[in-house]
Amino acid sequence: MSLLVDAKNVRLTYPRPQMGLRSLFKKREPMVPALDDVTFQLHTGDRLALVGLNGSGKSTLLRTIAGIYEPESGSIDVSGKIVALFNLGVGMRLDMSGRANVMLLGMVAGCSQLEMQDLMPGILAFSGLEDVIDDPLHTYSQGMAMRLIFATATELNPEILLLDEWIGAGDRLFREKAEKRLEAIVSDSHGFILASHNTIIIQRYCTKGLWLDDGKIAASGDIDEVLDIFVRETSRRAKEDEARLASRAA
Amino acid sequence: MIWAFKNLAAGAVRWPLWTRLAVADIQQTYRRSFIGMAWITFSFAMFIGVKILIFGSISAADNDLFAAWLSIGFLIWAYVAGNVTDGCNVFINARPWILGTKMPLSVFVYQSLTRHLINLAYSSLVIIVLLWVLKWQLTSVAWWAIPGMLVLVLNAWWVQIFLGVLSSRHRDLIHLVQSGMRVLFFITPILYMPDQLGGNAFLLTYNPFTHFLAIVRDPIVLGTIPSASWMVALGFSVFGWILAILTLQFWGRRVPFWV
DSSP: OOEEEEEEEEEEOOOOOOOTTHHHHSOOOOOOOSEEEEEEEEETTOEEEEEOSTTSSHHHHHHHHTTSSOOSEEEEEEOSOEEEOSSTTTTOOTTSBHHHHHHHHHHHTTOOHHHHHHHHHHHHHHHTOGGGTTSBGGGSOHHHHHHHHHHHHTTSOOSEEEEESOOOOSSHHHHHHHHHHHHHHHHHSSEEEEEOSOHHHHHHHOSEEEEEETTEEEEEEEHHHHHHHHHHHHHHHHHHHHHHHHHHHO | OHHHHHHHHHHHTTHHHHHHHHHHHHHHHTTTOSSTTHHHHHHHHHHHHHHHHHHHHHOOSOHHHHHHHHHHHHHHHHHHHHHHHHHHTTTTTTHHHHHHSOOOTHHHHHHHHHHHHHHHHHHHHHHHHHHHHTTOOOOGGGGGHHHHHHHHHHHHHHHHHHHHHHHHHOTHHHHHHHHHHHHHHHTSTTSSOGGGGGGGGGGGGGOHHHHHHHHHHHHHHTOOOOHHHHHHHHHHHHHHHHHHHHHHHHHGGGHHHHO
16 A cells, blocks of 8 residues: 555635736735645545535645645645546647547647557547548547547556546447446556546445535545535535525515 | 756657647648648738838838848747747646646747747748849858847747746736837837938837847848847846746746636
């Protein structure tokens, strides 16, 4: 069991949005941190789920783990090759061929052209787009483009896999293949972090849980325990919310 | 300063990516057109042709001299101004990349620099043809245009880093720079020669772009090496790079939050 991600007291605050001249006349309230005192560890074999309501900091935490955002205080140490499957389509060029786009996606992920040429047959076979691979991407349907991106992204063997919502792609035929492929890379990866609202998916693939509430860790530990607390607490809040709406209507 | 230098180096080694992206950027502009990237050359030729026709007839200078002066001046101005104005948006335009992938910031600067160099190369074909048509006599001094060009690239590089980081946070800078460049165009000797301004010619020497143009243009057009302009250009290079490295070091890591 080695340590893959070691986050200690991570704190991160977004800068105040620039509102032009208006902001000169508005009172400046201090910004609320998006992540506050977040401490957790990911060990080899851990499958971690990030749960929390909208705007609670899940995506911010994923981006911080991926090294995109730098925490303002605290530290986050990562050992291993991270593949983050969010913003899947970044780098796609509609006027270039499917093949050229696969090469580009590979280069974005840090693979050399030679490595990509080795991976190409596998990507072609899996996406099922051999016949149109040299046509420009703008001639593809949206589903076909997604299939190509999915096939490429999942071909790059990650050590640590980050997912912002479970991804699926394509038609009925492809969806099942995609499901299996994603399952396979999740189980092949040394560590896996998934931010999701889908409790069924979370229970199926994750062993541990971290509940982020307004940027703070509200619960962490075994997935069933965390989900239990999270669901109980959010149901309570939902009831409160309902009561508030009802009293306003009355 | 370590982070800034590491970022520049980590971006540089991704050259297969940024050269590919730079070419793709240009291809995208001319996609599905029949002559494609030849449009860069063609449109610059038309632009220069009309300018020589109009301003040549109202200029007192020798026709051939003026044609060479104006066309090379425009070529360099287009390169310099393009780098300055695009530099402001170099990170803002890369927002999905910056937020979606872990990519050294400098990659986007290299991509933009390469794109402008490709544009410059295509446009300079017009100059080569023009000088050939004019049977222009180049002296051995003309070689000085090459180090001059290198200094321009060196400056375009720091300008893009500096403006890119600052204007991702302070968007007013983009508009300030754009308006500023429009004004500066007229106080840069391109459409006229300095001596045509008479007593006001000294004003031009306060405009750094005058000097950046001179170090490339003078060796070709006048057959001289403008030593004062070289001093200014080198001074700007050193000063600018220090500024850019400091900017990158202190604020580069904030750019993902700003774009």
